[in-house]
Every structure is written in structure tokens, then in C-alpha cells.
Amino acid sequence: EAAVTQSPRNKVAVTGGKVTLSCNQTNNHNNMYWYRQDTGHGLRLIHYSYGAGSTEKGDIPDGYKASRPSQENFSLILELATPSQTSVYFCASGDAKGTEVFFGKGTRLTVV
Amino acid sequence: GDSVTQTEGLVTVTEGLPVMLNCTYQTAYSDVAFFWYVQYLNEAPKLLLRSSTDNKRTEHQGFHATLHKSSSSFHLQKSSVQLSDSALYYCALRMSNYNVLYFGSGTKLTVEP
Secondary structure, three states: OOOEEEEOOEEEEOOOOOEEEEEEEOOOOOEEEEEEEEOOOEEEEEEEEOOOOOOEEOOOOOOOEEEOOOOOEOEEEEOOOOHHHOEEEEEEEEOOOOOOEEEOOOEEEEEO | OOEEEOOOOEEEEEOOOOEEEOOEEEOOOOOEEEEEEEEOOOOOOEEEEEEOOOOOEEEEOOEEEEOEOOOOEOOEEEOOOOHHHOEEEEEEEEEOOOOOEEEOOOEEEEEEO
8 A cells, every 4th residue: 555644744833934744655656746625625736746856836836835855755845834824735646657646644734 | 727626515415325426627638537536534535436538437436437528527426325435525637748636626425324
């Protein structure tokens, strides 16, 4: 079974603070993704990566940065967190063919 | 632009009855694949079924879907739902050039006794 691990699983941050969400995959997948999940909006793509050193903007990249230092790790960075970024964030990985994407268990972020 | 539409946010069905969850899409690409993901409470989304072949029925875990390019649809169906089918269901599409999944807004299915 493919494994995608997110940390932390829960996070409370203050407005204006910096938040880093981490993701590690042991699937040796080239592609990794960050989504946020909000009721009524579903899963929206923030950033994605095709491999180490690459990051691409998704549909809602504003206020977020991403970093892919290695095949296994993909981080999502909120430099100046805002309450509107309160959400559940999912990391996922997928092979180059795109036949399936495997999700982590999610990180619940609350910005107060 | 490319998009996936799930018109029903909430669907409630009595156990043992059939259900259909709607999914329509809009894309300029011809080489695309379609997916249904299911997310149980407090769990990660996981693949339920996928298809890229027009007019071919795909089945998994009692659910089935048929891609109809003529109507731009990929509806999910089950003939007899169970209590354990209660979950959030997402329809998604992937353009082969980009290897990125674009999801609809999701449909929460509640199965009642």
C-alpha cells in the first residue's frame, strides 16, 4: 500500500505567523500535490511538483509557497498565515502515468 | 477552462435503494481520464474507480460508472446502497498532458436505515 505521511496532523497558528506543512512519501512517485479541502469547494489544488527541485502553481496558489527538496518530501509554506487559510490540507503522490493518486491523512490547520 | 461539476452537495438514500451521483465535465482536451474518489469520515480520499474509455462500464465495490463523452458525464451508480457507503464522493478528471487531478466540489452521501 502506498504511503503518504503528513505532519503535523493538527496545527493552530496565529495570524501573520509562518506555517510549514510537511509531506513524505515512500512510493518513489515523481508527482506530488497539495490540496485544501473546504465544504462546498471540494479539493482544490494549491501547488504540485513533477520531481525534486520543481514546483508548479495550481488553481489557488496565492498565499502559499511549496518546496520539493527531494523525491520523498514536499512542503507547503504559509509565510503570513491568515484566518482564510483555515482548512484541511491534503498531500498526495502519484506516478508519472497518473494512473492513481494516493493521499495522506490530512492536516487540520486553524489560523486564529 | 477545464472543470468538473457535481450538482448535488448532499444526497440521502434509504438502505437497499439505488443511487446515482452526478458528474459532468468541461474540457478542451480529448485525451483525458476520469476518476471517482471516496472519502470516509476522518480518512483520506481513496480511489474508487477510473475510466478513460468512452461508453465502457467500469465497476468496483458494487459501484459502477460509464464515461459518456457525448454528454460529458461520468455518473456514479449503485443498485443497492449500504449503510457503509455513507461518505463523501469526489469526481475528478486528469488531462494526460499534465498529470494533475482536478476535483469537483464533492457529494456527501448519507445512507439511512
